[in-house]
Amino acid sequence: MIADPLIPDRPAATAALPAVAALGVAKAYRRGAAVTPVLDGVELTIPRGQCAFLLGPSGSGKTTLLSMIGGLLKPDAGKLSVLGSDLTRLTPDAAAEFRRTRLGFIFQRFHLLQGLTASENVGAPLILSGVQPSQARQRAEELLDLVGLGDFRRQIPRRLSVGQCQRVALARALANDPELILADEPTASLDAEAGQQAMQLLRRVTVEMGRTAVVVTHDARILPFADSILAVERGRVVAQPTPTARPLSP
Numbered sequence: 263m264i265a266d267p268l269i270p271d272r273p274a275a276t277a278a279l280p281a282v283a284a285l286g287v288a289k290a291y292r293r294g295a296a297v298t299p300v301l302d303g304v305e306l307t308i309p310r311g312q313c314a315f316l317l318g319p320s321g322s323g324k325t326t327l328l329s330m331i332g333g334l335l336k337p338d339a340g341k342l343s344v345l346g347s348d349l350t351r352l353t354p355d356a357a358a359e360f361r362r363t364r365l366g367f368i369f370q371r372f373h374l375l376q377g378l379t380a381s382e383n384v385g386a387p388l389i390l391s392g393v394q395p396s397q398a399r400q401r402a403e404e405l406l407d408l409v410g411l412g413d414f415r416r417q418i419p420r421r422l423s424v425g426q427c428q429r430v431a432l433a434r435a436l437a438n439d440p441e442l443i444l445a446d447e448p449t450a451s452l453d454a455e456a457g458q459q460a461m462q463l464l465r466r467v468t469v470e471m472g473r474t475a476v477v478v479t480h481d482a483r484i485l486p487f488a489d490s491i492l493a494v495e496r497g498r499v500v501a502q503p504t505p506t507a508r509p510l511s512p
């Protein structure tokens with residue numbers, strides 16, 4: 263039985279290696295002869311145990327960068343090391359295994375499975391990892407309680423509000439106790455209170471458990487939760503002044 267769904271089932275990795283290190287990373291989208299350059303010469307280091315925020319105008323390349331950090335897109339050039347693995351060298355199968363076992367994603371458009379209930383969506387990464395269905399369901403329900411959706415566990419996404427879907431996506435991202443959580447606008451559809459609660463949960467995971475989070479956001483209300491702030495500007499990543507990070511509740 264899992265007493266606290268946030269209690270780790272494996273110790274935090276050593277802080278010696280950064281969670282994310284990029285050197286000269288470049289990415290352009292190509293369709294036929296059309297080339298859309300997005301990132302060029304990205305340098306960044308995100309230490310383990312941090313909640314790093316990634317800001318920047320719409321279309322600047324935040325989701326593109328997050329997708330590369332998550333092994334969903336390959337850089338065209340440069341070096342990208344995530345949790346000690348060189349992502350540019352992983353085969354597609356190895357990248358999928360890496361994502362499944364070590365990362366948690368909150369996608370900008372959630373990507374919930376429409377045929378599954380909220381609880382089944384949250385439990386899906388556990389089932390894929392070989393966890394018994396009854397245990398997966400229990401953990402999923404505990405996580406849904408944590409995001410305030412205990413009463414909606416059997417609802418399918420179509421019958422949930424956008425903000426509720428976003429909270430299901432947060433619960434699902436935490437299901438596997440990932441070392442690195444990649445969150446693309448995780449509070450965009452939440453009101454102020456739900457947004458604060460979501461970020462408090464992410465900060466518990468980083469501050470108390472040594473996990474790392476990279477949070478893309480336009481939401482100024484959650485900036486006090488950042489340990490560091492990076493901005494994507496003209497294809498590069500530039501460090502920004504960081505407000506003093508507050509431990510667990512701002």
Ligand SMILES: Nc1ncnc2c1ncn2[C@@H]1O[C@H](COP(=O)(O)OP(=O)(O)OP(=O)(O)O)[C@@H](O)[C@H]1O
Nearest residue numbers: 291292298300318319320321322323324325326327
């Ligand atoms: N699959 C794709 N094919 C071609 N171009 C793309 C693709 N995905 C993104 N782009 C382009 O790359 C640029 C960066 O897109 P990206 O989604 O990374 O921006 P973003 O910073 O996340 O924006 P937003 O804040 O609006 O989510 C944009 O100009 C976009 O049009």
Ligand SMILES: [Mg+2]
Nearest residue numbers: 324325370446
């Ligand atoms: Mg985006």
